[in-house]
Amino acid sequence: MGSSKLLSLLVTLYLLAPTSISSDVSLSPEELTQIPVKFLDFAKKPEIFYWMVNIRRKIHENPELGFQEFETSKLIRAELDQMGIPYKFPVAVTGVVGYIGTGQPPFVALRADMDALAMEESVEWEHKSKVPGKMHACGHDAHVAMLLGAAKMLQVFRHEIKGTIVLVFQPAEEGGGGAKKMLDAGALENVEAIFGLHVSSLFPVGTVASRPGPTLAAGGFFEAVINGKGGHAAIPQHTIDPIVAASNVIVSLQHLVSREADPLDSQVLTVAKFEGGGAFNIIPDSVTIGGTFRAFSKESIIQLKQRIEEVVMKQASVQRCNATVTFDDKSFYPVTVNNKNLHEHFQKVAADMLGVQNIKENRPLMGTEDFSFFAEAIPGYFYYLGMNDETKGKFETGHSPYFRVNEDALPYGAALHASLATRYLLENQPKTTLASRSLHDEL
Ligand SMILES: [Zn+2]
Numbered sequence: 001m002g003s004s005k006l007l008s009l010l011v012t013l014y015l016l017a018p019t020s021i022s023s024d025v026s027l028s029p030e031e032l033t034q035i036p037v038k039f040l041d042f043a044k045k046p047e048i049f050y051w052m053v054n055i056r057r058k059i060h061e062n063p064e065l066g067f068q069e070f071e072t073s074k075l076i077r078a079e080l081d082q083m084g085i086p087y088k089f090p091v092a093v094t095g096v097v098g099y100i101g102t103g104q105p106p107f108v109a110l111r112a113d114m115d116a117l118a119m120e121e122s123v124e125w126e127h128k129s130k131v132p133g134k135m136h137a138c139g140h141d142a143h144v145a146m147l148l149g150a151a152k153m154l155q156v157f158r159h160e161i162k163g164t165i166v167l168v169f170q171p172a173e174e175g176g177g178g179a180k181k182m183l184d185a186g187a188l189e190n191v192e193a194i195f196g197l198h199v200s201s202l203f204p205v206g207t208v209a210s211r212p213g214p215t216l217a218a219g220g221f222f223e224a225v226i227n228g229k230g231g232h233a234a235i236p237q238h239t240i241d242p243i244v245a246a247s248n249v250i251v252s253l254q255h256l257v258s259r260e261a262d263p264l265d266s267q268v269l270t271v272a273k274f275e276g277g278g279a280f281n282i283i284p285d286s287v288t289i290g291g292t293f294r295a296f297s298k299e300s301i302i303q304l305k306q307r308i309e310e311v312v313m314k315q316a317s318v319q320r321c322n323a324t325v326t327f328d329d330k331s332f333y334p335v336t337v338n339n340k341n342l343h344e345h346f347q348k349v350a351a352d353m354l355g356v357q358n359i360k361e362n363r364p365l366m367g368t369e370d371f372s373f374f375a376e377a378i379p380g381y382f383y384y385l386g387m388n389d390e391t392k393g394k395f396e397t398g399h400s401p402y403f404r405v406n407e408d409a410l411p412y413g414a415a416l417h418a419s420l421a422t423r424y425l426l427e428n429q430p431k432t433t434l435a436s437r438s439l440h441d442e443l
């Protein structure tokens with residue numbers, strides 16, 4: 001019964017009938033290619049689709065900031081309980097890690113972030129944020145709904161999963177480094193690969209976009225205080241003017257990327273904050289400047305960080321000022337690097353589901369993602385799920401108060417999650433097991 005069993009089980013998925021059949025499965029290439037199609041069909045069924053939509057809307061109405069996702073986490077656990085999926089909680093304050101399958105290797109993980117942003121929603125609709133000053137403007141509400149959707153489908157044929165699928169619901173992606181905390185808490189113990197997605201209004205619904213290698217930048221924030229000696233604006237000789245010193249610091253900082261970095265090695269240094277005096281006729285005692293720096297390699301980001309510190313200190317001293325520089329380590333994210341083997345896996349699975357023409361290659365972005373911590377620890381893969389649809393109006397990019405999620409994308413995300421993990425396990429069985437199995441067969 002081996003080779004056609006998983007397929008027949010996938011057919012039973014249409015009936016939403018839980019199954020408990022279990023034995024070895026060896027699928028032909030044609031049968032493997034059918035898995036993503038079946039999952040997509042399943043995810044589009046009204047029972048699954050509207051269930052995901054409701055979850056997403058519920059989370060959207062009650063957005064919670066990083067490490068405060070208590071209600072979101074509770075909702076996730078309630079759904080997992082209902083599905084009979086075991087999980088670990090709390091992991092990194094509000095994080096939840098669920099397990100589907102044998103509990104044995106190989107382990108493959110799927111990740112969703114749970115946090116919202118500190119901003120006011122400007123979209124007028126029935127399920128608008130009910131919490132003043134907080135909004136799901138990056139689509140993490142949809143990310144949670146899609147991972148729960150995948151869990152619901154995977155749990156139906158859990159006995160056919162050839163290993164363990166680890167569901168990672170993480171807190172605080174937006175600057176809090178929740179992924180790092182999850183890692184430190186052992187969320188990826190024994191896991192050999194992890195997949196994550198992000199909704200994107202840059203690509204049409206039904207398409208995906210990604211690239212192998214570095215895909216999002218490493219980045220961090222810095223703040224510098226330049227101290228001089230305040231006084232009367234008309235008697236500068238009795239002061240040490242930190243405004244002029246800070247201005248020179250900023251100009252010198254701009255030379256780091258334009259004059260010191262390799263023009264072919266993308267980097268950014270932006271000073272976005274400048275706080276000085278408050279009157280037209282007073283030179284202040286000090287000025288605070290701050291900003292962000294980004295690069296696409298570990299070496300470049302370390303070099304940039306070191307040079308920011310040197311330039312601020314030394315340039316300030318040219319104008320007789322003292323300076324201190326601080327880096328916010330909590331918000332420092334490494335480069336997000338997509339593993340090349342997982343890129344091939346993704347291309348195959350996504351093509352089987354959507355057709356090759358619907359797989360786009362995106363350009364690297366100078367934005368950051370804390371998925372990078374996972375992808376630094378084990379092979380990881382991060383891709384964009386298209387959700388644009390011109391017939392439904394303009395979909396703004398993330399972090400806009402007018403950001404909307406096109407819920408039509410939910411089945412695609414859930415089905416991709418489920419397919420990437422299922423196929424990964426089927427195609428990456430431990431070699432020792434295969435060897436001993438063939439030996440056993442021969443005997
Ligand atoms: Zn965001």
Ligand SMILES: [Zn+2]
Nearest residue numbers: 138139140198
């Ligand atoms: Zn995001």
